Amino acid sequence: MNTSPFFIKPTPLQVVMFKVALALVPAIAVYTYSFGIGVLVQITLATITALATEAFCLKLRSYPIKPFVTDGSAIVTAWLMALSFPPLAPWWMIVVAAAISIALAKHMYGGLGQNTFNPAMVGFAIMIVSFPAQMSRWAAPFGVLPQSLDWSAQLSWIFTGHLPAGLAFDAVASATPLDTVKTQLMQHASMSHIFQSPLFGAIGGIGTEWITAAYLLGGLYLLWQKLIPWQIPVTFLAVLGGVAGIFHLVDPTHYTSPLFHWFSGAAMLGAFFIVTDPVTGPTTPLGRVIFAALIGLLTYLIRVFGGYPDGIAFAVLIMNLAAPFIDQYTQPAVFGRKGKQKKAGAQS
Amino acid sequence: MMISRQEVRDISHNGVWKQNPGVVQILGMCPTLAMTTSVVNGASLGIATALVMACSGAAVALLRQFVPNELRNPIYILIIAAVVTIVQLAMNAYMHALYNVLGIFIPLIVTNCIVLARAEAFASKNGVIQSGLDGFMMGIGGTVVLAILGGIREVLGKGTLLSGIDLVFGASAKSWVIHVIPADLNYQFLFMILPPGAFIGLGLLVAGKAALDRRAAEAARRREAETSTPLAA
Numbered sequence: 001m002n003t004s005p006f007f008i009k010p011t012p013l014q015v016v017m018f019k020v021a022l023a024l025v026p027a028i029a030v031y032t033y034s035f036g037i038g039v040l041v042q043i044t045l046a047t048i049t050a051l052a053t054e055a056f057c058l059k060l061r062s063y064p065i066k067p068f069v070t071d072g073s074a075i076v077t078a079w080l081m082a083l084s085f086p087p088l089a090p091w092w093m094i095v096v097a098a099a100i101s102i103a104l105a106k107h108m109y110g111g112l113g114q115n116t117f118n119p120a121m122v123g124f125a126i127m128i129v130s131f132p133a134q135m136s137r138w139a140a141p142f143g144v145l146p147q148s149l150d151w152s153a154q155l156s157w158i159f160t161g162h163l164p165a166g167l168a169f170d171a172v173a174s175a176t177p178l179d180t181v182k183t184q185l186m187q188h189a190s191m192s193h194i195f196q197s198p199l200f201g202a203i204g205g206i207g208t209e210w211i212t213a214a215y216l217l218g219g220l221y222l223l224w225q226k227l228i229p230w231q232i233p234v235t236f237l238a239v240l241g242g243v244a245g246i247f248h249l250v251d252p253t254h255y256t257s258p259l260f261h262w263f264s265g266a267a268m269l270g271a272f273f274i275v276t277d278p279v280t281g282p283t284t285p286l287g288r289v290i291f292a293a294l295i296g297l298l299t300y301l302i303r304v305f306g307g308y309p310d311g312i313a314f315a316v317l318i319m320n321l322a323a324p325f326i327d328q329y330t331q332p333a334v335f336g337r338k339g340k341q342k343k344a345g346a347q348s
Numbered sequence: 349m350m351i352s353r354q355e356v357r358d359i360s361h362n363g364v365w366k367q368n369p370g371v372v373q374i375l376g377m378c379p380t381l382a383m384t385t386s387v388v389n390g391a392s393l394g395i396a397t398a399l400v401m402a403c404s405g406a407a408v409a410l411l412r413q414f415v416p417n418e419l420r421n422p423i424y425i426l427i428i429a430a431v432v433t434i435v436q437l438a439m440n441a442y443m444h445a446l447y448n449v450l451g452i453f454i455p456l457i458v459t460n461c462i463v464l465a466r467a468e469a470f471a472s473k474n475g476v477i478q479s480g481l482d483g484f485m486m487g488i489g490g491t492v493v494l495a496i497l498g499g500i501r502e503v504l505g506k507g508t509l510l511s512g513i514d515l516v517f518g519a520s521a522k523s524w525v526i527h528v529i530p531a532d533l534n535y536q537f538l539f540m541i542l543p544p545g546a547f548i549g550l551g552l553l554v555a556g557k558a559a560l561d562r563r564a565a566e567a568a569r570r571r572e573a574e575t576s577t578p579l580a581a
Contacts, residue, residue: 104548130538 017072019225020273023218024079027269030214031083034141034207037151038087041158042094043079049098050078057107073112074102080120080273084266084313086138091158093134097123117320118280121313128308136309140174141207144198147171177205178265179309181256191253204263212268219272231285232292233271237262239296247304261300270299270312280320287330295319351477359478363485369462370493371557376462379453380494381546385505388512390498391491393450396435398487400457401466403431405483408471424467429458446515462490493553500549503528505540
């Protein structure tokens, strides 16, 4: 039997999650192309751990395991977290992070749809707070330094911490573009000098600018599929770029351009895949705009004036905390109510 | 001024379990969260607090007839502050290393709201012995929570137990430190040592206590049902 045509069937969660994962595929491909097999290893480890933790927690809470494990939400969490990790981080870090994020940030709050904080960002934040050294140790993308690690060397580094003879990690390591700009500026290097480094491409870092462009592509697909409201990424990017633009206009020797901020770090990943999380953000239209705008502002402040190389994770977590509060004060007027309120206001 | 055995049992049960300051009343959170980076830190601050609470409870009960109702809070605070000063000076003299580690949190016992809460809620209405016992048992309840929370954070954060025990028992106690995770692995998980670890650990303890209570209540109900069914039938 068919339902009436005006009934809109909600898209099953599985389909939504599949499409989100699909939207991440181009970025994963570009990421792997410029940083090597480590990216795929991190994603695989995160996915396996997240699914195992999910099943374990569901069993503890005596929930049906199969429908919840196969809904794909744990996989998307795992992928988002793995994509924010350095590709050559030791294997146990992503495993611990995935287990904590599913058990602590998701199931302890009541499971799917109940979590206050974005689980992927909780896992990332816990790790960067606990292991700042390992979490900011990135290998340079291929083609920047004379030496690089092939896939077997990468696997050996991730799983055993050893490299083939004659190779040192320092020889292939490099700070991320955001980190480089920050530390070099602290040493009073001029902006044009910094951007002459082989690490930088046309707008962002070599390799990383294409990865962020691939996130943008995936994000546009999500917009086209109407899976995310356009207001969130647009507001977030507008505020991030706007604040960066003001600083850049006032003092271009110390502040990088909006384009650099858009195409570095996790800006695009955050804009389309993390800030748009429907569970941990506000639900009202105005609330979403405020939420995304403040995340954009906080991201810029943490990036430029904070101690961590990128600010998306902390900005998102702080605003997750504020989301219920924003929701409460941005409730749209009930239909027909607004006029009455105005009249009452005029009388008093 | 006597105390019956039943009273001792009730006051002790109240302090250690039923109204535990750490996981039921959630009072005195500042030291609970800040000083529980290891078992030794947590337990020693807990014992110091228990001593203060026992003495201040007895003192407040002793003086309660002479304290004008309108001025009771400042007077209680003065009494507590006097006791804390004694404990502080004694620790500085006999356990100087530990005193240095606990630092500002020893004088801050004055402002620990569980101390004033018991003076107000119990000692101002009960006898000297009862009040002293109540303060001590509340302090022990807090100490247990501080020690367990300290243990959780120490094991997960540093992989050891009883680190810093030499601050209490002298340098010869250094070998008492238990390395749950072998020392040569250089294990460290900073998150548990930092404040978020304290909040998460305390949250788990509160939940754990509630779960145990619920299980006990269910068991009691089942026992009751078992004993009452033959009568009903």
